[in-house]
Amino acid sequence: MTAVEYQGPGLPPLQPMDRSARIDRLRAALGRWGENGGVEAIVVHKPANIRWLTGFTGSNGLLLVTDEAVVAVTDGRYQDQIAAELAEAGVEATVEITITEIGRVLADHLGSRRRLGVESHHVTWRQHDDLAEWLPNAELVPLDKPLEGLRRDKDDGERSRLARAAAIADAALARVLPRLGSRPTERQMARALENAMFDLGADALSFDTIVAAGPNSALPHARPTDRVIEPEDLVVIDFGAAIDGYGSDMTRTFVAGGEPTPEQQRLWDAVREAQAAGVAAVADGAAERSIDAACRSVLVGHGLGDAFTHSTGHAIGLEIHEDPILSARAVGILRAGYVVTVEPGVYVPGVGGVRIEDSVIVGNGGCQPITHSPKQLAPLPA
Ligand code: ZN
Ligand code: ZN
Numbered sequence: 503m504t505a506v507e508y509q510g511p512g513l514p515p516l517q518p519m520d521r522s523a524r525i526d527r528l529r530a531a532l533g534r535w536g537e538n539g540g541v542e543a544i545v546v547h548k549p550a551n552i553r554w555l556t557g558f559t560g561s562n563g564l565l566l567v568t569d570e571a572v573v574a575v576t577d578g579r580y581q582d583q584i585a586a587e588l589a590e591a592g593v594e595a596t597v598e599i600t601i602t603e604i605g606r607v608l609a610d611h612l613g614s615r616r617r618l619g620v621e622s623h624h625v626t627w628r629q630h631d632d633l634a635e636w637l638p639n640a641e642l643v644p645l646d647k648p649l650e651g652l653r654r655d656k657d658d659g660e661r662s663r664l665a666r667a668a669a670i671a672d673a674a675l676a677r678v679l680p681r682l683g684s685r686p687t688e689r690q691m692a693r694a695l696e697n698a699m700f701d702l703g704a705d706a707l708s709f710d711t712i713v714a715a716g717p718n719s720a721l722p723h724a725r726p727t728d729r730v731i732e733p734e735d736l737v738v739i740d741f742g743a744a745i746d747g748y749g750s751d752m753t754r755t756f757v758a759g760g761e762p763t764p765e766q767q768r769l770w771d772a773v774r775e776a777q778a779a780g781v782a783a784v785a786d787g788a789a790e791r792s793i794d795a796a797c798r799s800v801l802v803g804h805g806l807g808d809a810f811t812h813s814t815g816h817a818i819g820l821e822i823h824e825d826p827i828l829s830a831r832a833v834g835i836l837r838a839g840y841v842v843t844v845e846p847g848v849y850v851p852g853v854g855g856v857r858i859e860d861s862v863i864v865g866n867g868g869c870q871p872i873t874h875s876p877k878q879l880a881p882l883p884a
Pocket of ligand 1: 740
């Protein structure tokens with residue numbers, strides 16, 4: 503467990519990451535998973551889930567969790583790293599370094615337990631066949647996103663990292679925004695933003711920064727190009743910083759020169775209204791699909807329903823798109839502690855696009871945004 507620390511003015515303090523509490527939650531859930539009375543153990547292959555449970559960040563390895571043991575298996579490249587990361591995380595686990603004896607290690611620790619949960623959404627056919635061959639006495643029970651279900655509910659350590667990452671992104675945007683009107687390229691703007699995030703303490707980027715200007719802004723997942731940003735362009739900037747793997751996510755849309763046309767203003771006002779309606783709908787107990795409906799109904803009312811071509815939001819965490827996804831098809835209920843985005847957008851070919859996105863912590867009776875950059879069409883104070 504890392505100590506509480508505070509770095510720099512204005513950045514939220516980091517809270518400890520209680521990994522043993524996560525392992526306790528996992529063990530408590532085993533009996534609920536799968537049909538016919540749960541599983542007795544689980545083997546975890548997905549790196550983000552291994553990291554969530556143990557702090558280990560290697561790209562190869564697996565984790566066996568039983569009622570008695572936590573066993574981490576990886577190869578020799580990670581021998582020192584896994585020991586250091588588990589110690590840093592305060593996780594007591596048996597570490598096995600092998601590539602040839604994985605089956606024997608799993609069989610030894612599984613003992614007489616029969617029902618073994620497997621991440622059916624992640625393991626490959628070959629990994630499944632290996633498990634079946636290594637563990638002929640076990641019953642492999644397919645589990646769909648079991649850890650991802652637990653990861654929806656962020657703990658204090660996670661929320662504090664997301665909040666700090668978001669604060670870094672806010673500060674980085676404020677630092678580079680004055681350049682937007684001086685005809686940089688999309689790529690130069692993206693690199694400036696990324697450099698500012700690293701200068702301000704980011705460990706990594708949440709995802710590839712989007713700076714999309716003019717016609718490119720009508721592409722929801724545009725990549726920065728060498729196109730010069732002209733003063734009359736709509737510019738969509740979607741980006742995030744990461745702290746300990748936890749990535750923030752925010753989008754703002756500007757007119758580079760600060761003077762929008764009536765049509766640009768109309769699109770932006772509609773998205774701003776939709777986004778506010780979506781944020782206002784987020785609360786403990788709200789249906790996930792109701793957030794999408796809140797945004798979509800505003801845009802439909804402005805005649806822009808067909809221009810809103812993606813879902814409204816997603817959870818953030820160790821992965822940039824985590825469950826729940828806030829779409830019209832979502833079937834779940836938001837719970838206090840989830841951290842989700844609300845990001846309606848409209849995309850009009852030839853004119854451009856507008857997207858506004860905040861990340862918010864779901865609470866009782868409402869939500870608390872962790873992204874705070876001002877929402878305005880002009881990149882500079884009027
Ligand atoms: Zn985003
Ligand atoms: Zn997003």
